[in-house]
Amino acid sequence: MRPAIILSALLAAASAAHAATPLQPSQLGLVINDDEPNSVELGEYYRAARGIPEANIVHVRIPNKPRKLGAEQFARLKAEIDEKLGPQVQAVLMVWTAPYAVECNGITAAYTLGFDPTQCANTCAPGKQTAYFNSDTGLPWTERRMRLSMLLPTESVEEGKALIDRGKAAGFRVPAAGAYYLVTSEQARNSRAEFFPKSGAIPQRKLTIHTLREDVLEGKRDVMIYQTGKAKVDKLETLQFLPGALADHLTSLGGDLLGNGQMSSLRWLEAGATASYGTVSEPCNFWQKFPSPAVLLRHYLGGASAIEAYWRSVAWPAQGVFIGEPLAAPYKR
Known part of the structure; x- marks a missing residue:
């Protein structure tokens, strides 16, 4: 995508984006940690809400x-999950907040x-581009042997249920909304x-884009991006x-969800967003390691689900973790 995407090009791209139905409940695997009561309760709530x-x-x-x-511990967990999933499952929702990292990788x-492991030798080195970046692949497991994945945080059952409800509500009607992009004083x-x-406005989607030179957004009541x-x-x-x-912020450790350093991406969900992204280890400020704004907007406006749009927007996602409600699709066809 070129810099400063103009609205007509963005709308044309959104209209041309993958027009198939977004990810469906029948295509989502739900992974529950039986050693965590909140995971069990929220997993059941999600299963019932979405008909998994x-x-x-x-x-x-x-x-x-x-x-x-560790890498070996994760390999055993992944093998256990994969052997229980059928070929219809295109994506996976892990119902827990932690673990969220595998060494320097996002889980x-x-x-x-x-x-x-090569990324961990130098976390500031360039990453490997995923074939799913800005693609219109509709069946990632079937077509590319990739099962998309996301975490559903479980620190609070009440907040977890509210998040699930927001995701389910998305798409019942298309609201007048704003997409906000802030160029801040933190140059790096x-x-x-x-x-x-x-x-500018994209009237066909009832969305207005606001690109601002500000450090903070305050008092807006129509935030979609x-x-x-x-x-x-x-x-x-x-x-x-x-x-x-x-909603997401480009910073080094937003994906350190339970850390005490920089702002955790969990804060976005607590504030009312439905999905977010952050990196779990120092990535340096390669834009490719974070959601590309125009790519994310293109696919979301084109009708993709939150998990599809977010995954398509990150070129080098090795250090990243995606969190939220994956099936939210406010612009689904």
Whole structure:
């Protein structure tokens, strides 16, 4: 995608994006950690809310909620999950917050693409581009032997159920919405700003794009997309995120979900977003290691689900972790 995408090109791309039905409940595997009560409760809630077939549900045991797994431990977990999934399953939702890393890899990247030990030799080195980046692949497992994956956080059962409800509500009607892109004073975190679309309206989707030179967004009540570059994003409590909203910040350790350093991507979900993304190890500020704004918007407006749009938007996702409700699709056809 070229810098400063103009609206007519973006809309044409969205209209031309993969027009098939977005990911369906019958194509989603649900992985529950029986050693975590919140995972069991939220897994059942999600199964009922989305009508996930019993054949797609996998039970595993991961004691003590480790934040990071070793490569061998993860390989055993992945093999256990994979052997229980049928060929119809195109994506997987892991119902837990932790573990969220496999050494330096995000657990969702390690599951979908395989663990990448070379990235851990130098986490600031360029990554490997996934064939799914900006693609119109409709059946990633069938066509590319990739099962997309996402985490459904379980730190709070109440917040987890609210997240599931927001995802399910997305798509019942198309709201008047805003997509907000902030060029901030933190220059090192503006590496993807050249890919922000220009401000203006996309009336066919009832969406208005706002590309701003601001450090913070405050008081907006129509947020469908919010992408920025900050170590900590303030004023989230003043915003109203619409069902299906996607939000993320370019910073080093947003994917360190339970860490005490930079802002965790969990804060976006707690504020009302439906899905987010962050990196679990120092990636340096390659834009390719973060969601590309125009690519994400193209696929989401084209009708893709949250998990499909987010996965298509990250060129080098090895260090990243995708979190939220995967089936949200506010612009589905």
